[in-house]
Amino acid sequence: MAGNAEQLELPLIDLSSPDRACSAKSIRKACVDHGFFYLVNHGIEESVLQLVFQDSKKFFSLPLDEKMKLGYKDHRGYTPMFAETLDPSSKIKGDFKEGFYIGPAKFSASQVDANQWPSEDVLPCWRATMESYYEQMLAVGKSLISLIALALDLDDLFFEKIGALYQPMAFIRLLHYPGETIEDNNGRLGASAHSDYGMVTLLVTDGVPGLQICRDKDRQPHLWENVPHVNGALVVNVGDLLERWTNCLFRSTLHRVLPPGQERYSVAFFIDPNSDCLVECLETCCSEKNPPRFPAIRSGDHLQARIKASYDL
Numbered sequence: 001m002a003g004n005a006e007q008l009e010l011p012l013i014d015l016s017s018p019d020r021a022c023s024a025k026s027i028r029k030a031c032v033d034h035g036f037f038y039l040v041n042h043g044i045e046e047s048v049l050q051l052v053f054q055d056s057k058k059f060f061s062l063p064l065d066e067k068m069k070l071g072y073k074d075h076r077g078y079t080p081m082f083a084e085t086l087d088p089s090s091k092i093k094g095d096f097k098e099g100f101y102i103g104p105a106k107f108s109a110s111q112v113d114a115n116q117w118p119s120e121d122v123l124p125c126w127r128a129t130m131e132s133y134y135e136q137m138l139a140v141g142k143s144l145i146s147l148i149a150l151a152l153d154l155d156d157l158f159f160e161k162i163g164a165l166y167q168p169m170a171f172i173r174l175l176h177y178p179g180e181t182i183e184d185n186n187g188r189l190g191a192s193a194h195s196d197y198g199m200v201t202l203l204v205t206d207g208v209p210g211l212q213i214c215r216d217k218d219r220q221p222h223l224w225e226n227v228p229h230v231n232g233a234l235v236v237n238v239g240d241l242l243e244r245w246t247n248c249l250f251r252s253t254l255h256r257v258l259p260p261g262q263e264r265y266s267v268a269f270f271i272d273p274n275s276d277c278l279v280e281c282l283e284t285c286c287s288e289k290n291p292p293r294f295p296a297i298r299s300g301d302h303l304q305a306r307i308k309a310s311y312d313l
């Protein structure tokens, strides 16, 4: 399937460029045209990424009963094969992948960490690897979001000031697409067609192809284009809440993952605003001629509804 699809050339954004105005302009164009771009010079060391992938592989190699001890709860922990259908409208239920979510640890000293961690005996230092990665990715995300604010003609601290980035609902998701093919694979996908729920997603893959985007969801039949792997770059995409904020100026683009036919690992970092943040059309994105297309929505309510739909809860 992948062989017939177009190869895409997505824009490359340099997070460390001193010319922030120029980067903001490029981000705006990328988010309007594609809703996807590569992020380079993000400051995450290659060795850190290697360690995260190594530890992800160690986790998914555990026996199923061991993984099920950390079963999905409170949007954290292990989701087995076929547990999720990212495209709830799909007739084929269950994507061909397994995953593990890690969310915000705790917001106050009195709160307990809702995350589920493998025991140190089973996977030593695993928790430390993931907690460190979480902090680093969140810092990259915040730095990117300040450029996104500039790209929208806003103060670069706009999203901080409205509280979106105060205790944000950010989640790591380790993903494993198995290599073997299944008998009744009648169009079953690794990840069925979906757009991401939140603000932005920062993705790293192991280089095995499979990710595709559809830039025009209204065009039938859908045209799927391969997102080529770029060494060291993060793949960034706009999520639904940023699309709502921008009144559809920035596009939360439909994407999917084909069953790779060989083992594939990826690690997504989803950044959703603080759950009490009210997401309503930005002043810079509407006018009398272009009124807001969506009512204001509480970020936490939006996320809950989307999760419920993809897990059939």
Ligand SMILES: O=C(O)CCC(=O)C(=O)O
Pocket: 173, 175, 191, 196, 203, 205, 211, 255, 256, 257, 266, 267, 268
């Ligand atoms: O694994 C990938 O390349 C993408 C996964 C994805 O789109 C998601 O989990 O939302």
Ligand SMILES: [Fe+2]
Pocket: 194, 195, 196, 255
């Ligand atoms: Fe996605």
